[in-house]
Amino acid sequence: MMNSDQYRTSLDDGRTVYFDGQPVDDVREHPVIGPCATLVAQSYDRIGELYPDGSPFTMAPRSLDDLREANEAIRPLGIMTLLTYASMMAMTTAASRIEEASAASDFPDRIRGMLEDFRERDVRFAQCITDAKGDRSLAPGKQSDPDAYTRVVKRSEEGVWIRGAKLHITGASLAHELMVIPTKAMKPGEEDYAIACCVPVNAPGVTIVDTSTAPTPSERPQSPFSSTDSFPEAMVIFDDVFVPNERLMLDGEIGMAAIFAHSLGLWERVAGLTHMVDDAELLVGLAHLIAEANGLLKVSHINQKISDLIMHATMLRASLDAALSNGSQGEDGTMFPNELYTNAGKYFGASNWHPMVQKVQEIAGGSVITAPTLADLNNPEIGATVKRYMTGATADGEYRARLFHAIRDLTAGNFGGWKAVTKVQGGGGLYAQRIVTRKHFDLNAAREAALHATGLEIPSAD
Ligand SMILES: Cc1cc2nc3c(=O)[nH]c(=O)nc-3n(C[C@H](O)[C@H](O)[C@H](O)COP(=O)(O)OP(=O)(O)OC[C@H]3O[C@@H](n4cnc5c(N)ncnc54)[C@H](O)[C@@H]3O)c2cc1C
Numbered sequence: 001m002m003n004s005d006q007y008r009t010s011l012d013d014g015r016t017v018y019f020d021g022q023p024v025d026d027v028r029e030h031p032v033i034g035p036c037a038t039l040v041a042q043s044y045d046r047i048g049e050l051y052p053d054g055s056p057f058t059m060a061p062r063s064l065d066d067l068r069e070a071n072e073a074i075r076p077l078g079i080m081t082l083l084t085y086a087s088m089m090a091m092t093t094a095a096s097r098i099e100e101a102s103a104a105s106d107f108p109d110r111i112r113g114m115l116e117d118f119r120e121r122d123v124r125f126a127q128c129i130t131d132a133k134g135d136r137s138l139a140p141g142k143q144s145d146p147d148a149y150t151r152v153v154k155r156s157e158e159g160v161w162i163r164g165a166k167l168h169i170t171g172a173s174l175a176h177e178l179m180v181i182p183t184k185a186m187k188p189g190e191e192d193y194a195i196a197c198c199v200p201v202n203a204p205g206v207t208i209v210d211t212s213t214a215p216t217p218s219e220r221p222q223s224p225f226s227s228t229d230s231f232p233e234a235m236v237i238f239d240d241v242f243v244p245n246e247r248l249m250l251d252g253e254i255g256m257a258a259i260f261a262h263s264l265g266l267w268e269r270v271a272g273l274t275h276m277v278d279d280a281e282l283l284v285g286l287a288h289l290i291a292e293a294n295g296l297l298k299v300s301h302i303n304q305k306i307s308d309l310i311m312h313a314t315m316l317r318a319s320l321d322a323a324l325s326n327g328s329q330g331e332d333g334t335m336f337p338n339e340l341y342t343n344a345g346k347y348f349g350a351s352n353w354h355p356m357v358q359k360v361q362e363i364a365g366g367s368v369i370t371a372p373t374l375a376d377l378n379n380p381e382i383g384a385t386v387k388r389y390m391t392g393a394t395a396d397g398e399y400r401a402r403l404f405h406a407i408r409d410l411t412a413g414n415f416g417g418w419k420a421v422t423k424v425q426g427g428g429g430l431y432a433q434r435i436v437t438r439k440h441f442d443l444n445a446a447r448e449a450a451l452h453a454t455g456l457e458i459p460s461a462d
Pocket of ligand 1: 130422431
């Protein structure tokens with residue numbers, strides 16, 4: 001297993017990274033990306049302490065207990081651990097599904113061989129799914145720019161060359177491997193777009209253009225959530241990147257192009273749902289604490305909003321519990337979370353984030369965005385006065401100001417904006433969760449129940 005020093009050293013591998021228009025010579029020293037590299041390094045040491053015999057997050061869960069334990073244990077270990085777990089689970093799942101679809105395919109063996117190597121090297125993954133996509137109404141093969149979806153541009157006996165860009169890729173500049181997979185199903189004529197492979201982050205032709213909503217150094221002390229949870233997202237450009245045969249997971253098989261996105265979607269959404277639960281409970285806690293600090297705990301409309309937040313958090317926890325307790329076992333023994341509850345829960349949490357945030361902001365008041373900073377509170381000339389006027393029903397103005405900053409960070413600052421968009425778009429967006437939920441919901445049983453309850457029969461056509 002890697003330790004923090006080895007991880008930090010591994011980042012010095014010639015990767016090409018840009019941030020805000022400037023090349024980044026060393027991600028470890030960069031003022032925005034560097035602190036995230038430190039967090040990932042720390043998570044390596046933490047995993048080493050907790051699991052001296054090897055990380056359990058590279059092996060597929062075999063039972064409901066495994067599934068629940070992994071989901072619980074992985075949360076404090078940071079986003080790169082989570083992305084790596086979801087990627088490796090998706091590859092494991094995809095290998096089995098390819099085997100089921102085509103017994104003759106040798107991709108499953110290649111995928112399993114790669115997984116062995118990734119486990120041994122203890123690497124971290126970024127997931128490259130979302131293409132640039134150009135005109136959304138047109139299929140990959142119909143775009144005016146043929147590279148709007150990542151594709152194979154050249155083949156040889158040794159491998160393929162890929163070109164295109166994947167957008168919004170979380171943690172790409174801090175990973176070792178890019179799992180590159182098609183974003184959707186492909187049609188006849190789109191064989192070159194049915195490409196799935198693993199590419200080292202430092203492969204020639206890979207360029208990572210990072211963006212971030214991380215707090216500035218002076219904002220960090222008053223930004224408890226974004227200081228640890230804000231990781232760079234990137235446009236990852238593949239400019240004729242060579243991928244050797246042994247790193248291919250699919251090449252041209254259009255009928256299997258969607259297998260990877262579907263396999264990843266489940267693991268990614270159960271992780272998303274888990275975050276929804278954590279965030280929903282945080283909203284409850286913050287709402288109650290600020291109502292108390294404001295002296296409003298006995299006001300009925302404030303309490304009603306807190307009750308609504310509690311209902312929301314409880315329904316989400318119930319969805320997560322249902323997703324993890326009603327899993328199903330695949331033929332290779334992997335225990336999968338329940339698709340219906342995972343997708344419905346994720347959809348419910350995502351589509352209610354904005355109204356729940358509104359309740360917290362309504363309870364809290366305008367200081368969510370106007371509270372003086374901690375630097376103001378600590379200023380020898382104005383600090384005492386600022387604290388005095390930040391005091392509410394509890395006798396400590398700094399405590400109340402810090403609560404406002406925490407609510408701002410989670411709901412109204414740069415990171416709060418990031419959260420709002422990510423809830424709606426992350427994991428394929430609400431639309432994707434709606435489709436999967438409908439696919440797994442037993443609509444016929446509901447129709448039958450309605451007919452039975454009303455004593456009706458569907459009229460015959462003639
Ligand atoms: C913070 C963040 C992190 C992310 N991390 C990753 C990551 O690590 N890896 C990764 O691969 N992706 C990642 N994503 C991407 C995420 O999955 C996408 O944002 C999402 O799938 C939507 O794609 P898009 O942003 O291109 O929007 P679009 O596809 O343009 O969609 C915009 C809206 O239009 C609708 N729409 C689009 N096309 C059609 C159509 N043909 N018919 C009907 N409706 C349509 C969509 O449903 C959506 O509501 C991340 C996104 C965010 C915000």
